Amino acid sequence: MPLRGADVAEFTVLVLKIAFLAILWLFILLVAAVINSDMIGSRQRRTDNVDLPPLPDSRKTKRGKKEPWVLAIDSGIHAGDRLQLVPEVRIGRSEACELVLDDDYVSSMHAMLSHREEGGWFLKDLGSTNGTFVNAERIAHPTTVGVNDVIRIGEVQMRLEI
């Protein structure tokens, strides 16, 4: 049997060893808290706070309506991104596209989002394998999209935002 200090009662040993285990696990909890704050901390650096350069002149239509010039990505690997649009955005897996979606269901040249000079955006499927969807319907023709439409390409959902 191990030696035992005569003065240390068995009860004290029990309490102390439980206390040791408690601080060990407390340490792990604290580490978890630090990890958590590491992940969700410092939110100040969102891309949407970055000043974007001036938009093209056609931002407002003739009737003075504000137009969407931002594409918000809601799901998929780029979820949370808000992208400043250019008048003509090819979407696909190819590097030649303006918006590169690294998604297995996206064709290399999948779709094109274009701005018309008169205002408004239209979306055109460029012969993709898995189709381009607006509000869950596969589009067959170039389709006008506005802020209320949900665009889905592969597993990536996106919306226009003002």
Add this chain to the structure above:
Amino acid sequence: MWRRAQPAQLVLPFRRTGVDMDAEIRGYRQRWIAQLILTILGQGISFVGFILTTLFRTNTMPEKWLAIGGFWFGLGLLLFTASRIAIPYADPIILPLVLTLTGIGLAFLYRYDLTSNQDPMFYTQFLAVAVGVGCLLVIIFLLKDPRRLKGYPFILSALGFVLLLLPLIPGLGSSAYGSRIWISIGGFSFQPAEVAKIVLAAAFAAYLSDKREVLSMAGNRILGLDLPRMRDLGPVMVMWGMSLAIMVFQNDLGTSLLFFGLFVMMIYVATGKGSWVILGLVLFAAGGAAVVKFASHVQRRIDFWLRPFDYPNDATQIIQAQFGFSHGGLLGSGWGMGRPDLIIFAYSDMVAASIGEEIGIVGLMAIVALYGILVFRGLKTSLVTVDPFTKLFAAGLSFAFLLQTFSIIGGVTRLLPLTGLTTPFLSQGGSSMIANWILIALLLVMSHQARRPHAQIGEASAWGITALGEESTQVFSSRELAQIGIGEIHPIQEINAEQVRLTLTGQPMIAGGDDTGVPNEETTEVVPNLDAQFYPNRTRYELAPESLFVPQEPKPAPQIPTSFEDDDDDYFGKGTE
């Protein structure tokens, strides 16, 4: 003269899969308060264990506890201060975790010395820890860029393989309890696998960051699985052969698993193809089964694992460890109250069992959790890193650490056949301690590089794409270019194999940073073209050879219908019902 190519517009910070988007968007803070608190608490935990030992046994404080405590906390403070200075953005959790594990190992060795009749090992081990910390300090102050290790994949591989096979050399290698994974020179014994895992992780990272495009090409499709091409199987077969050789000749499943698993996992990280993992598992299982069938000594080790109580004279270690765990139970026998003196190699191979006896399964699970978090932080470092070599290297080091810890703790708890690998930071042994501190140092440097805000004006960087600023040369890495907001970026104007000429117009803005002072006009610079080909998705002006020499084709004009009213949605076939 070079031709002016079509301007391309960078729409967004393009990102790739596998890149931590949080980091790219938000950036990381320095977390020195968290690190300080965790360091003190982690060190305190092991110090409490150290004190509890003698308190429980003899109701006294340990001999020289003030001096030992002073050195111990001094070491932690030194590490903290040095890491604040050299690598302020590095992960704040890694060092406290390592200190906690090291401290628990030291406290256990102190406790082991009290009841053993061998030479005391505590002070030697403390010295090894100090040397390990010294190595870490040298690395974090001198190695600013881990990519320096990239240039020598073949030298590193050769070195790694030689290290792995060293224990087989007669007269140099020595075998202990069935495994032949040690070498001894002049009274010092040393486990080459400890160093080999770092060297090989670097070698694999260098090789794979170069070849990953090729390796991810699909070959035949069998049973719904895209197998790699036959011609790409060479390296994996070499590793397979090596790992089987280790299994047969060194008789150590853990080492074998460590190196083959490391390679397969790194291929997976490099290519993102699960078929490599399945292929690796099948190969390892088939090879292992064959080896077990034909090599009787390997078969014996398996028997010791599955039925240790049938071999009371041979599987002693495993049996003792089981009795130890059983004696410790849930809460453990208490520091100093177990019987590690009954376990053979209680201080090295079986350290997890001995500690598990004294702090119980609750404590051992905490230690496993500490290892798990450490590996997680290593993989996180890999995730936030952009450079492919560093990314693979960090992942490789983390996997090596994971597989080693899994092998040995799995062996001790009889989840796997027992292996002779050391338990990182807990086992007695200088080479293991130093090698693992070096591993941590490398991870910390990579973590600092990955988490620090980029684009510090004037800072020299040997890679990336450079644009000339108004007064000083502004150095951008690919990450910064990805973070530059909107602006026109012209495709490469002129290129040779070594250099890139990049023209940047517009006002680059570094995410979260201030105006960089680059004027809104064209700037041109010739820069080294080292890594740029690895970032095909990142920027449109990328450097794949075919796009380099040919100016990019002008985009086809969009076919915009010529006549429609502003709100005439019907034209596009949208609501024609």
